Amino acid sequence: GGITMSLTPKQVYEAIAASPYGGEQTNQTWSDVDPSLPDQPILVYGPPSTSGTRDALKELVLEVGCDTNPEMEALKETDKDRHAQLCTEVRSDGAYVDQGEQDNLIVQKIEGNPNAVGVFGYSYLEENADKVQGLEMNGVAPTYENIASFAYPGARPLYVYAKKAHLDAIPGLREYLLQWTKMWDKDGELAKIGLVASPADVMAANLKAATEYTTLDGAQLK
Template sequence: MRITTKFALAAASALALAGCNDTAPESVQVVGSSTVFPFAKAVAENAARANPGMASPLIESTGSGGGIKLFCGGVGSEHPDVVNTSRRMKTSEFETCAANGVTDVVEIQVGLDGIAFASAQGGLMMNLTPDIVYRALAANPYGQEQTSETWADVDASLPAEPILVYGPPSGSGTRDALQELVLEAACKQNAEMKALKESDEDAYDKTCTEIRSDQKYVAQGEQDNLIVQKISSNPKAIGVFGYSYLEENADKVQGLPMNGSEPTYENISSFAYPGARPLFMYVKKAHLDAIPGLREYVAEWAKSWDKDGPLAKIGLVASPDDVRAANLAKTTEFTVLTADELK
């Protein structure tokens, strides 16, 4: 059990254990994105092996939004030390952190991933576009009633098969990225939607990002492997999940091209595949010297995220060289994130 002794903030914002309890926290506590989960788990195992006596960090898949909520709950041993996310922290979340005393947050980009669209091996094969996906999944595409029942209803060149998409739930970073990088990317190209954004931004956000709720899109919780299982057993279903799960299950599922670009390592690293996105880790600076193993855990990430590193072998796409260099510095300097950087 992690100790429940209250933490005290020193003048330099370092955290010190208070009280007389000699028992140290057993392990680093990490929450967050299901997409980042397999990478974080691998890093945790390698860090424990590389540092004798260090307990393996506890990694929990809560979704990006849920993880940030836990992370921002406060400073102290009862709160997570790290949150992994498949999207950047929002300004509102950063403000919640600050309001709860989590004032020194370090943001580290750990790599890239892509929102992959896939079907079972031998199942549906379509060349998708953001517009096709938006018109198939939006609650009110371009402000109109959603009437599409089959893919052919969306585009006559597509199969006349019922629309059935398994994907991430609300609160998931993958769901946020789907809405922002695919649905809104299509919607904002429409002249009427551009005008709507100028006149009523809330209506624009709802029109461009709200997903239909009639079971054509089925949320599957924070377990991407469950989506893989669903589409593997149904050749007429489509799944949406992180690229790493596509690569890991290449014997069961096939990626669907988007704008003619296949979901591959190269196309994600170059952002040629729509839906490519950065992955992040947020660390409480105040916990660095109070939680044994936290510095070592962060350092292990930096040893693992290169193009030929162990995480690339399980699907992580390395960030561009200059981005990796900048984030490598953060793993030793622990530069604190500011509100202005999130704007």
């Protein structure tokens, strides 16, 4: 069983923001957010403010949902701090529960309460597929392929940058970069700690960058 719904960043934002679009947070159930969603209390177990997963939740989901509102998007230009506060601060009335850095605890909480929603790394979903189910976002399921291709809105890449001037100045840097290329396969060391491997074409381009030291011109960073 458990709660099933396909969410959008906008709905997630309206459900767990402390002050949606600068107004009062009055949503108690998912159906308060959107009548098409289940009439179940909003209860989201997620990462604390110190966590990288929380940063991903803020940037990829909450801000995206918040900026569907033209006033909020305009606020980004005029008052960055206020925009960040209204768009990324989560409610503290018990509907969002900061579960510490332990993703396995979040899984246990959801197992104990089938109507709760959790925010955690993909590897925990994969390992506990018999206990928890992934929720679609924008109609896209959180599968390995959808995360690898960034079709799933909550997916983000891990970047490693090196300064060309440092390649010879810092002993071991070339070897360090080469080591990444040996660890990022689907069955590599990075996959073992929960990272999702890039598609083959992206991996080939990254291998070239890590071994031929191609220079970034800035366009790739936009």
